[in-house]
Amino acid sequence: MSSTQATSPRDTVSQPENISGIRSLSGVWLWVPRLATLALTLITIDYLFNLQTINIITRVESQFFYTVVALMLPLVFLLWPINRHGARDRVPWYDVLLFIAAVVVCAFFVYNAEHILNRGWEYAAPGHAVTLSFLFWAIVVEAVRRAGGWPIAVIVGGASLYPIFADVMPGPIQGFPSSPDATAIYLAMSREGIMGIPLQAFANLVIGFLLFGVALQQTGGGRFFITLAFSLLGHVRGGPAKVAVFSSGLMGSMSGSVITNVMTTGVMSIPAMRRMGFGKSYAAGVEACASTGGVLMPPVMGATAFIMASFLNIPYGTIALAAVVPSVLYFLGLFIQIDAYAARYGIKGLPEDELPSLRQTLKEGWYFIFVFALLIWLLFFPRREATAPFFATALLLIINQLLPYQRWGWREVKNFFSTSGKLFAELIAILAGVGLLVGALSVTGLSGTIANDLIFLAGGNTLVLLLMGALTSFILGIGMTVTAAYIFLAVALAPALINGGGMDPLAVHLFILYWGMLSFITPPVALGAFAAATVAGARAMETGVQAMRLGSVIYFIPFLFVLNPALIFQGAWYEVVVVITQAFFGVLLIACAMQGYLLGVGDLSVNRILEWPIRLALIGGGMLLAIPGGGPVPLTNLTLSLISAALLVPAIGAAWLSVRTMPAG
Numbered sequence: 001m002s003s004t005q006a007t008s009p010r011d012t013v014s015q016p017e018n019i020s021g022i023r024s025l026s027g028v029w030l031w032v033p034r035l036a037t038l039a040l041t042l043i044t045i046d047y048l049f050n051l052q053t054i055n056i057i058t059r060v061e062s063q064f065f066y067t068v069v070a071l072m073l074p075l076v077f078l079l080w081p082i083n084r085h086g087a088r089d090r091v092p093w094y095d096v097l098l099f100i101a102a103v104v105v106c107a108f109f110v111y112n113a114e115h116i117l118n119r120g121w122e123y124a125a126p127g128h129a130v131t132l133s134f135l136f137w138a139i140v141v142e143a144v145r146r147a148g149g150w151p152i153a154v155i156v157g158g159a160s161l162y163p164i165f166a167d168v169m170p171g172p173i174q175g176f177p178s179s180p181d182a183t184a185i186y187l188a189m190s191r192e193g194i195m196g197i198p199l200q201a202f203a204n205l206v207i208g209f210l211l212f213g214v215a216l217q218q219t220g221g222g223r224f225f226i227t228l229a230f231s232l233l234g235h236v237r238g239g240p241a242k243v244a245v246f247s248s249g250l251m252g253s254m255s256g257s258v259i260t261n262v263m264t265t266g267v268m269s270i271p272a273m274r275r276m277g278f279g280k281s282y283a284a285g286v287e288a289c290a291s292t293g294g295v296l297m298p299p300v301m302g303a304t305a306f307i308m309a310s311f312l313n314i315p316y317g318t319i320a321l322a323a324v325v326p327s328v329l330y331f332l333g334l335f336i337q338i339d340a341y342a343a344r345y346g347i348k349g350l351p352e353d354e355l356p357s358l359r360q361t362l363k364e365g366w367y368f369i370f371v372f373a374l375l376i377w378l379l380f381f382p383r384r385e386a387t388a389p390f391f392a393t394a395l396l397l398i399i400n401q402l403l404p405y406q407r408w409g410w411r412e413v414k415n416f417f418s419t420s421g422k423l424f425a426e427l428i429a430i431l432a433g434v435g436l437l438v439g440a441l442s443v444t445g446l447s448g449t450i451a452n453d454l455i456f457l458a459g460g461n462t463l464v465l466l467l468m469g470a471l472t473s474f475i476l477g478i479g480m481t482v483t484a485a486y487i488f489l490a491v492a493l494a495p496a497l498i499n500g501g502g503m504d505p506l507a508v509h510l511f512i513l514y515w516g517m518l519s520f521i522t523p524p525v526a527l528g529a530f531a532a533a534t535v536a537g538a539r540a541m542e543t544g545v546q547a548m549r550l551g552s553v554i555y556f557i558p559f560l561f562v563l564n565p566a567l568i569f570q571g572a573w574y575e576v577v578v579v580i581t582q583a584f585f586g587v588l589l590i591a592c593a594m595q596g597y598l599l600g601v602g603d604l605s606v607n608r609i610l611e612w613p614i615r616l617a618l619i620g621g622g623m624l625l626a627i628p629g630g631g632p633v634p635l636t637n638l639t640l641s642l643i644s645a646a647l648l649v650p651a652i653g654a655a656w657l658s659v660r661t662m663p664a665g
Contacts, residue, residue, distance in 0.1 A: 023088045033421030036071045044207050048386045063113035068203045070106030074099045075425035080146035105135050122189040130181050133188035144433030147426045152480045160436040166444045175444030193439030197310050198431040205306040208389030214420045215393045220406040222264045224365035225250045231358040238342025239349030240272035245290045252294015258520045258528040261291035266535045277347045280538035285546030288529040292520045297327040304483045316385040322568035333553030336591035344597040367399040434487045450492045455500035462501040462632035473515035478525045485516040504565040514558040521547040564628030586626025593618035602659035617651035
């Protein structure tokens with residue numbers, strides 16, 4: 001039996017119910033997340049479409065935001081046990097108490113949202129409101145610990161206490177102090193604390209896209225894209241690995257989750273890669289890199305991109321358009337490396353008779369492409385970012401029910417709301433926690449101080465500032481979720497790069513996002529690579545090293561577009577064309593050199609003496625060709641191109657002669 005037949009595509013659909021650490025609910029508790037998610041969906045539709053049928057909740061914007069938190073935050077105490085030894089098949093009494101406490105506290109803020117706004121409670125609140133603010137603060141920190149883990153809880157909890165002790169901190173991190181009461185009410189009630197930009201972006205933009213992603217997977221979208229990839233690319237050289245890149249890119253762009261992406265597409269692509277001759281760690285590394293890149297690929301890109309749109313106050317479509325070329329360059333580098341590796345080691349594709357029919361695949365799943373196209377059109381032309389995913393989801397479900405292939409029954413409806421509720425609860429907990437962190441920086445004025453200190457440490461050198469930013473983003477990406485790391489850096493680091501380095505704001509925010517994502521494929525953490533290693537039965541660290549090598553181009557692509565925003569369509573058309581063309585050929589050469597096989601020439605290992613000099617020259621020349629000259633770079637574009645040519649021409653010539661005069665074998 002072929003590998004494509006051995007694993008049913010239906011089984012590849014992500015099942016968040018089985019995510020490690022989440023409790024299995026039963027009885028009446030099973031209905032709480034479902035009903036809460038249904039209520040959240042209806043309230044959000046009423047608010048975003050301005051239907052005004054639930055005015056009691058959606059009349060005041062802040063009341064709507066508090067309602068979103070009230071519906072989702074208490075679910076954390078039902079879904080996540082108190083620790084890894086906690087009960088997973090029942091809800092203990094103490095979690096019931098915490099759930100009720102969270103409901104009561106959040107309901108207080110929903111009920112008093114107008115008073116908070118009209119009476120200025122964020123500056124001077126009555127005693128009972130101060131007490132409930134402290135409780136709200138503590139509940140959020142505990143929810144973050146359960147849903148996000150200890151690292152982010154320690155960072156968020158410690159940072160939220162900072163305003164109380166800001167005046168006794170060392171010079172560089174000293175700030176304006178605030179009393180415990182003032183800190184509590186500011187964090188709970190101001191638009192800079194828990195209810196800040198991260199949570200506002202979630203309520204205004206992210207909910208619809210998460211619903212769309214869940215609906216897409218549970219109507220068979222995941223299976224369709226994997227089957228489509230096999231039918232298109234399964235037969236070509238190194239086909240199963242290219243299938244992983246194609247399917248994971250498409251799924252990741254909509255799911256927004258690296259781990260979910262790995263577990264969705266990897267269970268099919270990794271066994272197929274293994275069968276055709278790819279090593280365990282190499283196959284897992286390919287899947288990890290493809291899944292990571294998918295989250296950086298438009299049109300959805302996960303929750304972080306929507307929060308970025310709120311920070312920059314620009315349409316989400318602008319961010320999605322800017323992300324097109326960098327994501328294409330990343331996948332190009334990955335695709336070329338796979339092709340070069342397959343050519344070097346003679347790895348063929350799957351037999352034609354074992355592959356699904358393209359015609360049949362399109363016949364059964366054409367509507368996924370249609371709905372996908374509708375979503376893109378709504379994002380880029382009418383620019384209806386907030387409502388577009390609701391239209392796309394509605395159309396998807398209607399067509400799905402009309403066709404006989406994947407019709408939902410009552411069971412699928414229940415699963416849809418259960419899965420969505422778990423995603424919402426996790427993200428709300430993390431975003432509320434990050435709101436505490438951002439609020440602490442805001443109330444003390446530390447965010448501006450950090451930016452000034454970074455500029456001072458960099459000595460005004462833009463390149464040094466960028467390297468510091470890359471390192472900081474990477475380190476925070478290890479200990480925090482990508483969304484949390486991005487928000488912190490957007491507040492603390494981005495102003496330094498924009499004001500101190502004079503860089504394009506959109507390029508800077510994308511730079512931070514990319515470097516925060518790198519921890520998924522970079523040891524010692526490499527969560528994406530480790531998840532893929534589990535599927536492949538490979539060694540985790542070895543898989544991380546392979547993923548780091550395969551995804552090598554992503555380490556310098558952010559520098560390309562931050563040094564010259566023409567790569568993200570910020571500039572004159574002719575400059576955009578030149579920069580993209582240079583980056584394209586630069587990435588192609590680097591990818592070939594990384595695998596030791598130059599497309600159009602052949603295997604670089606035939607001459608052992610010249611192999612590494614040639615490969616290093618190709619990497620160096622490719623980087624010099626791709627790097628834009630001028631600005632922070634001390635050399636002009638012409639000078640860089642000439643130096644690149646001086647490296648590339650002899651290297652390609654030597655490779656060509658070696659392959660023809662010293663054939664392998």
